[in-house]
Amino acid sequence: MVTGAGSGIGRAFAKELSRRGGRVVCADIDEHAAKRTAEDLLVRGGGALAVRCDVSDADQVAELADLAEQWFGGPPDLVVNNAGVGTGGRVVGDAPMAEWHATLGVNLWGVVHGCHVFAPRLRAAGRGGIINVASAASFAAAPRMGAYNVSKAGVLALSETLAAELSGTGVAVTVLCPTFVRTNILRSDTIDQAATRLAEQLMRWTGVGPDRIAAATLDAHDRGRLHVVPQWDAQLVWLLKRLAPAPYTRALGLLHRFAPEPATTPATTEEG
Numbered sequence: 001m002v003t004g005a006g007s008g009i010g011r012a013f014a015k016e017l018s019r020r021g022g023r024v025v026c027a028d029i030d031e032h033a034a035k036r037t038a039e040d041l042l043v044r045g046g047g048a049l050a051v052r053c054d055v056s057d058a059d060q061v062a063e064l065a066d067l068a069e070q071w072f073g074g075p076p077d078l079v080v081n082n083a084g085v086g087t088g089g090r091v092v093g094d095a096p097m098a099e100w101h102a103t104l105g106v107n108l109w110g111v112v113h114g115c116h117v118f119a120p121r122l123r124a125a126g127r128g129g130i131i132n133v134a135s136a137a138s139f140a141a142a143p144r145m146g147a148y149n150v151s152k153a154g155v156l157a158l159s160e161t162l163a164a165e166l167s168g169t170g171v172a173v174t175v176l177c178p179t180f181v182r183t184n185i186l187r188s189d190t191i192d193q194a195a196t197r198l199a200e201q202l203m204r205w206t207g208v209g210p211d212r213i214a215a216a217t218l219d220a221h222d223r224g225r226l227h228v229v230p231q232w233d234a235q236l237v238w239l240l241k242r243l244a245p246a247p248y249t250r251a252l253g254l255l256h257r258f259a260p261e262p263a264t265t266p267a268t269t270e271e272g
Contacts, residue, residue, distance in 0.1 A: 001025040001068045001076040003055050003114065004083030006033025009133060009178075012210035013080050014041060014048070016218055023047030025068045025076065029054045029083070055083045055110030058117075065117045075121040075128060078221075081114035082133040084151075092146040100147045107151030108158075115162055122171045129172040131221055132159045136179045136234035139241050141249075143256035152177075163226050174221040178213055179234045 002017070004010035006028035014024045018041040026041070028034035031052035038048035049071050053064045068076055084107045087099055111132050122128035137145060138152035159175035166173055213230055220228045229235050240248045 001027065001064070001078070001118070002080040002082060003027045003053065003064075003110065004133075005037050006030045007037075009210045009213060010080070010082040011037050012214035013082060013131075013218075014038075016211065016214045017078070018044065018046035018048065020218070022077070023049075023072065025049045025051060025064075025071060027051045027053040027055075027064055027083075055081075055113055056105035058109075058113045061110075061113040061117050065121065069121070075118070075125045077127070078129045078131065079114060079118045079122070080131045080133070081111040081155075082131075083110050084133065087148045088145045091144055095146060103147035104151050104154075107148070108154040111155045111158060115158060119162060119166065119171070123166060123169050126170040128170070129174070129221055130159075130162065130166075131174045131176060131217060133176045134159065136177050136229065136231075136237060138177055140234075140237045141252070143252060160226065172221060172224055174217065174225060174228055176213070176217045176228045176230070177234060177238075178208075178229075179231050179237075180208075 002010050002014045002024060005014045005024070005026035007030075010026075010028070014026050014037050017024050023046065024038075024041060026034045026037045026048055028037075028050075029052065031050065034050040034052060038050035041048035049067075051064055051067055053060050055061055085103055087095075087103045089095075090099075115130060115132070118130065122130070132155050134155040135148075135152040137149045138156040141149050141153075156175055156177065159173055163173035208231060216230050217228050229238050237248075
């Protein structure tokens with residue numbers, strides 16, 4: 001069961017799971033996008049079901065779990081909590097509260113809802129796995145990304161907590177923390193233009209395809225790994241943050257002082 005399966009990393013997870021012989025429930029807030037992914041899997045000979053789901057709504061996630069269980073004939077073998085939105089461009093205090101609510105509603109509460117609903121079912125079955133898609137932003141804490149950073153840090157903490165709680169139950173937990181993945185998350189004028197230009201440049205330099213990320217994450221999950229930090233730049237930040245946290249933060253502050261000022265009011269854009 002994959003949320004945000006209509007595009008990007010979620011679609012890549014759905015395709016890779018199908019390629020490995022799995023049947024996939026493709027959930028997305030964009031029903032047409034979910035259907036396109038499901039139809040693509042069906043054309044390739046796989047089994048797929050498209051479901052519209054707004055993960056920020058706990059009732060819809062509970063309905064999704066019921067539909068998935070009916071279709072599978074039992075709990076899914078794997079739950080991928082991937083749906084998310086991208087935000088950024090203003091410092092804390094300037095970013096509107098609506099941005100905070102929208103970002104946390106999908107990025108954090110969406111994953112909380114998924115874990116809250118599916119973890120008890122997998123625990124009762126004594127098998128399965130959960131992959132939560134966080135971000136290197138969860139530990140990088142870059143300026144002008146407050147809401148996004150907080151949402152992804154919450155996903156990281158939730159995943160580590162859940163891994164401890166499910167230890168010995170037969171249910172494995174993995175949290176994915178990538179940097180730039182070539183998806184549609186930046187293709188919108190709702191993220192601040194200056195932040196978008198910088199992110200697009202960084203993505204050209206360091207970004208990798210979502211198919212590669214999905215395959216590597218599934219391989220790591222099969223090996224029982226909790227943290228998946230797939231790119232060299234994310235691994236470097238992970239190391240620096242732990243070896244020299246104070247100098248790292250001072251360096252971020254220095255870079256922030258020379259960053260371009262936001263040109264437009266930022267908002268959110270959905271990442272499938």
